[in-house]
Amino acid sequence: MATQEEVFDKIRTALIDALGVDEDEVTPEATLVGDLGAESIDFLDIVFRLEKAFKINIPRGELFPEDILTNSEYIQDGKMTEPGVAELRKRMPFADLTDFAENPVVQDFGNLLTVADMCRFVESKLQNAG
Amino acid sequence: MRWYWIDRFVEFESGRRAKAIKVISLAEEHLHDHFPGYPVMPNTLIIEGVAQTGGLLVCEYGQFAEKVVLAKISKATFFGDAVAGDVLIYTTDVDYIKKDGAMVTGTVHREGELFAEMELVFAHLSTGHEDRTLFEPVTFLKMMRMLGAFEIGHAADGGPLIEPAHLLES
Numbered sequence: 001m002a003t004q005e006e007v008f009d010k011i012r013t014a015l016i017d018a019l020g021v022d023e024d025e026v027t028p029e030a031t032l033v034g035d036l037g038a039e040s041i042d043f044l045d046i047v048f049r050l051e052k053a054f055k056i057n058i059p060r061g062e063l064f065p066e067d068i069l070t071n072s073e074y075i076q077d078g079k080m081t082e083p084g085v086a087e088l089r090k091r092m093p094f095a096d097l098t099d100f101a102e103n104p105v106v107q108d109f110g111n112l113l114t115v116a117d118m119c120r121f122v123e124s125k126l127q128n129a130g
Numbered sequence: 131m132r133w134y135w136i137d138r139f140v141e142f143e144s145g146r147r148a149k150a151i152k153v154i155s156l157a158e159e160h161l162h163d164h165f166p167g168y169p170v171m172p173n174t175l176i177i178e179g180v181a182q183t184g185g186l187l188v189c190e191y192g193q194f195a196e197k198v199v200l201a202k203i204s205k206a207t208f209f210g211d212a213v214a215g216d217v218l219i220y221t222t223d224v225d226y227i228k229k230d231g232a233m234v235t236g237t238v239h240r241e242g243e244l245f246a247e248m249e250l251v252f253a254h255l256s257t258g259h260e261d262r263t264l265f266e267p268v269t270f271l272k273m274m275r276m277l278g279a280f281e282i283g284h285a286a287d288g289g290p291l292i293e294p295a296h297l298l299e300s
Contacts, residue, residue, distance in 0.1 A: 017249075018204060041201050045251045048233050052226045060230055 002054070002126060007119050014049035015115070018042055028116035036115075050118075056125045063121060064113065065091045069106055080104035094120035134273075135179035136220060142283030142291060148187040149221045150277065152179050156214040171212040173246070176220075177203060180236035181250055184222035186274065188232045188252045190283075191224075193294050194270045197262065201231065201253035208246045216240055222250075230254055267300040 002010075012026040021036050032038040038046070047058045061067050065088065068074055074084025085101050095117045100109060141149035154161070154171050161169040181200045189198045212218060218238050225233040231253040238246035255262070271293065274280060283291030 020205065041251075041253070044231060044253055045202055045204060045233070048226050048228075048231070048251065051228070052233075 004119065004123065007054075007122050007126070008115075010053045011050070011115065011118055011122060014046060014053055018045040018049055026115055028114065028119065030115050031111050032113045032115070032118070034111040040110075050122060054122055054126060056122070056129060058125070062091075063118070069109055075106055078106055080106060080109075092117075094118075094124055134182070134277075135175055136182050136277060139183075139277045139279045139282060140219075141221075142187070142190075142279045144284065144286045144291060145187075145191040145224060145227060146286075147221070147223050148183050148279075149219060150179070150183040152176075152218040152220060154212055154214050154216045154218065161214060169214060171216070173206070173208050173212075176208075176212060176218065176238060176246060177206055177248060177250075179218070180220045180222060180238065180246075180248060183220045184224075184232075184234035184236055184250055185252060186270075186277075186279070187222055187224065188227065188234065189270065190274070190279070190291075191227055191232075192254070194267060194297060196229075197255040197264045198231075198252050199255055199264070200250060202251040204233075204249035204251060206246065206248035210240075210245055212240070212245070218245065225249075230256075267297045271297040271300070 008028070012023065015021060015026050015036060016023060019036050019038055019042060025036060030036055043064050047063060050056065051058055068084060068087050068091065071084070074081050074087060080088065085097065085104050089097055095113060097112070100112050136150040136152050139148060139150050141147060156169060160175060161171060164170055164172045185198055185200060189196070192198070218240055220236060220238055222234050222236045225235055231251065234250045234252065236248045236250055237244060255264075274293075280291050280293055285291050
């Protein structure tokens, strides 16, 4: 079982390679979109690198639940509805949605995910696998 | 002009590696348009050639059933200019492949020396694109035949690369 430090190191390497960022930019607090400049297609690249590095399987939509974010049932006037936010919490237990839930503008969601969230996500995958 | 940026496969190992050659000629118009008076092959078209080499490798792995698109050039580094008379060898190695797409490392060699290296990400278009056709199956068959893939290729089990039955039927 990989330690937290090992998980972070591998994630940092994946992000450096996928996003062309410098090592010191990849901090636990850094957001993938806002701070590290990830675009939507980068998530596919990142997922491939994580799967390869950790020998895990990440089904589409698990790390970034685009299906919820584009589901009209969960969106009203550009904001997630309460059931939508509840669904996000269920699907993303690794992410801190507190701030987002206060003003759940869908457009802002992309800037929510941090490196620390990604570490928690991988750790939970490794625990379930182990 | 046809959008072929490789001339022939010289190696094709299903799901693993493909190697193709590109011979650059002054007869190619793009050489003259890039920097007028200084005919060089644009690096973007070299990347396209490497992507075609790797893309067909990824397509073949999925028996040409997936809509494979070049999603991202993660990195690309060039060490010189490619000019008329050059023979470029494009080598693509599959780093990772799954149902969503693939990661491929590409290198370009000229006269035995490393000329360029790159990392490419291919995606399979799925959700929302079920009814779209990027290429007719017969196009793939013609392309693979013309580039000599079935003449020199090997399947994953080491046997000869076989033309997929569903492409032959089409």
